[in-house]
Amino acid sequence: xxxxxxxxxxxxxxVEEAQEHAEITSHHSNFAESTEAVLNLVCTTCCxxxxxxxYFDYFLVIIIYTVxxxxxxxxxxxxxxxxxxxxxxxxxxxxxxxxxxxxxxxxPDDCSSGSGDSAEEMVVPEVDKNILEELEAMxxxxxxxTRALHYSxxxxxxxxxxxxxxxxxxxxxxxxxxxxxxxxxxxLSNDVLLMILSRLxxxxxxxxxxxxxxxxxxxxxxSHLDFDKPEINSSTEFCEEPNPDDTLITKVIIxxxxxxxxxxxxxSSSQGRTGILNIWIQIFTSVKHTRVLTLNRHxxxxxxxxxxxxDSFSHPSLMSLSLSSYMFTSSDPxxxxxxxxxxxxxxxxxxxxxxxxxxxxxxxxxEVLVLNIRCFYxxxxxxxxxNSKLKLVHVLLKRNIGGLEVSSTSLDILxxxxxxxxxxxFFLSSPKVxxxxxxxxxGRFAPQISYYISKEEKSIVHEEFMNNISGGLCESIGDVLxxxxxxxxxxxRTEVERLRQVLRLWICEMLxxxxxxxxxxxxxxxxxxxxxxxxxxNNNVVFPNAKFRVKALWMPNxxxxxxxxxxxxxxxxxxxxxxxxxxxxxxxxxxxKLEIExxxxxxxxxxxxxxxxxxxxx
Numbered sequence: 093x094x095x096x097x098x099x100x101x102x103x104x105x106x107v108e109e110a111q112e113h114a115e116i117t118s119h120h121s122n123f124a125e126s127t128e129a130v131l132n133l134v135c136t137t138c139c140x141x142x143x144x145x146x147y148f149d150y151f152l153v154i155i156i157y158t159v160x161x162x163x164x165x166x167x168x169x170x171x172x173x174x175x176x177x178x179x180x181x182x183x184x185x186x187x188x189x190x191x192x193x194x195x196x197x198x199x200p201d202d203c204s205s206g207s208g209d210s211a212e213e214m215v216v217p218e219v220d221k222n223i224l225e226e227l228e229a230m231x232x233x234x235x236x237x238t239r240a241l242h243y244s245x246x247x248x249x250x251x252x253x254x255x256x257x258x259x260x261x262x263x264x265x266x267x268x269x270x271x272x273x274x275x276x277x278x279x280l281s282n283d284v285l286l287m288i289l290s291r292l293x294x295x296x297x298x299x300x301x302x303x304x305x306x307x308x309x310x311x312x313x314x315s316h317l318d319f320d321k322p323e324i325n326s327s328t329e330f331c332e333e334p335n336p337d338d339t340l341i342t343k344v345i346i347x348x349x350x351x352x353x354x355x356x357x358x359x360s361s362s363q364g365r366t367g368i369l370n371i372w373i374q375i376f377t378s379v380k381h382t383r384v385l386t387l388n389r390h391x392x393x394x395x396x397x398x399x400x401x402x403d404s405f406s407h408p409s410l411m412s413l414s415l416s417s418y419m420f421t422s423s424d425p426x427x428x429x430x431x432x433x434x435x436x437x438x439x440x441x442x443x444x445x446x447x448x449x450x451x452x453x454x455x456x457x458x459e460v461l462v463l464n465i466r467c468f469y470x471x472x473x474x475x476x477x478x479n480s481k482l483k484l485v486h487v488l489l490k491r492n493i494g495g496l497e498v499s500s501t502s503l504d505i506l507x508x509x510x511x512x513x514x515x516x517x518f519f520l521s522s523p524k525v526x527x528x529x530x531x532x533x534x535g536r537f538a539p540q541i542s543y544y545i546s547k548e549e550k551s552i553v554h555e556e557f558m559n560n561i562s563g564g565l566c567e568s569i570g571d572v573l574x575x576x577x578x579x580x581x582x583x584x585r586t587e588v589e590r591l592r593q594v595l596r597l598w599i600c601e602m603l604x605x606x607x608x609x610x611x612x613x614x615x616x617x618x619x620x621x622x623x624x625x626x627x628x629x630n631n632n633v634v635f636p637n638a639k640f641r642v643k644a645l646w647m648p649n650x651x652x653x654x655x656x657x658x659x660x661x662x663x664x665x666x667x668x669x670x671x672x673x674x675x676x677x678x679x680x681x682x683x684x685k686l687e688i689e690x691x692x693x694x695x696x697x698x699x700x701x702x703x704x705x706x707x708x709x710x
Contacts, residue, residue, distance in 0.1 A: 386413075
């Protein structure tokens with residue numbers, strides 16, 4: 093059989109494959125017709141087709157394996173006789189450019205009106221199964237009953253029986269009816285098809301290519317690739333040979349066309365050992381211009397420490413990077429990373445804290461930073477997070493990190509889940525975020541969330557925060573006692589709704605909630621007819637919901653204003669605060685202090701005899 097070979101010597105089966113390869117590699121353009129025989133052997137015992145050789149090619153890596161499938165088949169089954177049916181299944185390939193398949197998608201905006209299949213399939217129509225069972229129970233053959241139901245419009249049992257009486261002498265009365273199969277989905281525009289594929293996993297999206305010619309190339313234009321977690325290899329032996337999963341991932345990447353909005357790559361530590369991971373990263377960033385890249389390494393007991401090359405993540409198109417289960421001995425992979433806006437390092441180790449400090453200083457444009465990190469060797473110095481653009485910092489510091497210093501004028505959210513140091517080694521410089529002493533309460537660990545809620549209609553930081561918490565990016569956030577400090581304008585409905593969303597994440601009782609009321613004197617006068625925390629006529633509304641409970645509520649600047657009083661009253665009536673409500677009055681002038689204490693007395697009057705809540709001024 094004739095074929096087309098390229099620079100590395102691989103046999104391509106058609107001109108189309110050669111053209112596609114040339115487009116992908118850019119610099120591979122020399123092709124020649126090959127007369128090398130490729131037999132299409134068929135086992136005479138079980139009829140299994142076995143090509144004489146199969147190629148697993150690595151993109152840009154000259155690794156070509158030749159395996160005779162017929163020999164493997166003999167080894168597995170004992171079948172030894174084969175017949176060559178190559179002339180029955182293939183045609184000779186010339187070097188003249190063949191026309192592209194009519195349904196191949198070069199432009200996602202082009203829309204085909206049909207499925208692309210030349211022959212229309214005839215199928216048995218759907219009929220009412222219940223009536224069909226009744227007709228069969230009456231003794232009518234299934235084919236006749238099906239025909240009667242179809243031509244009587246599935247109207248009723250009586251209509252089907254009448255049809256059979258009228259047509260009992262028809263020569264085809266006992267033949268199943270056939271209608272043309274209409275593939276309505278394939279008639280949809282490419283934009284709609286791509287939207288459908290975006291709801292599927294990458295594996296499922298690729299499988300749709302066998303549905304019809306119309307679907308064959310659609311998956312190549314999806315904007316997101318997600319490679320599932322591989323099966324963990326139980327072997328602990330290190331093998332330099334390529335992993336079969338690497339070959340599959342490489343082929344998918346090569347065949348995909350266009351740019352990527354995002355990509356998630358899950359792979360085991362036994363994969364990517366021949367440098368292919370670095371090549372994938374280069375393709376994702378430099379060729380596919382991927383904006384959001386996630387690399388999750390799953391340790392299977394047989395991998396070596398992986399080293400990223402310098403400047404691995406500095407491509408201007410890359411905006412968000414998430415890494416899981418790596419160890420860094422230097423910060424060189426993050427050199428010149430002013431392109432990154434979001435960085436998430438989960439289960440990441442470094443030799444010492446200075447590696448992390450240099451890494452972070454190489455990313456001056458970060459707005460979102462999530463860290464679940466530790467150091468391999470004991471470190472005395474602190475982790476330094478200094479960036480004026482940071483809006484969200486979420487840290488879990490496990491081991492050998494001597495302190496934490498956070499400095500950002502734009503910071504809205506600070507989440508500290510765990511530390512390996514004490515209060516004296518913590519420093520925070522941020523004009524908006526408050527961090528209470530509850531993090532180190534009586535030696536008891538109480539992870540702290542500090543949230544200055546934004547009034548912006550669309551807040552990417554809030555969305556990122558909700559995704560991190562609910563998605564369990566670090567540790568689970570709502571299943572143990574936690575403390576939270578929140579700054580909010582009760583006159584702003586957007587801020588109140590965001591507070592509701594955050595508090596609803598707690599599935600267990602919160603330890604401490606501190607509410608700092610923003611000064612809203614200059615805020616627009618909004619309607620108070622329907623407050624988000626007040627009950628409706630049917631007493632259906634509970635803020636944030638009926639399940640949320642907090643042991644202690646602290647309010648360091650409660651003024652007794654109408655909106656503050658209404659909000660706190662709601663919490664008391666619904667039993668949201670369990671043990672105590674602490675209201676600070678000592679910071680106010682004497683006249684204002686008396687006014688606040690009078691409002692506190694009214695709050696106490698809302699309690700019933702069964703309430704055990706302590707409401708106290710301090």
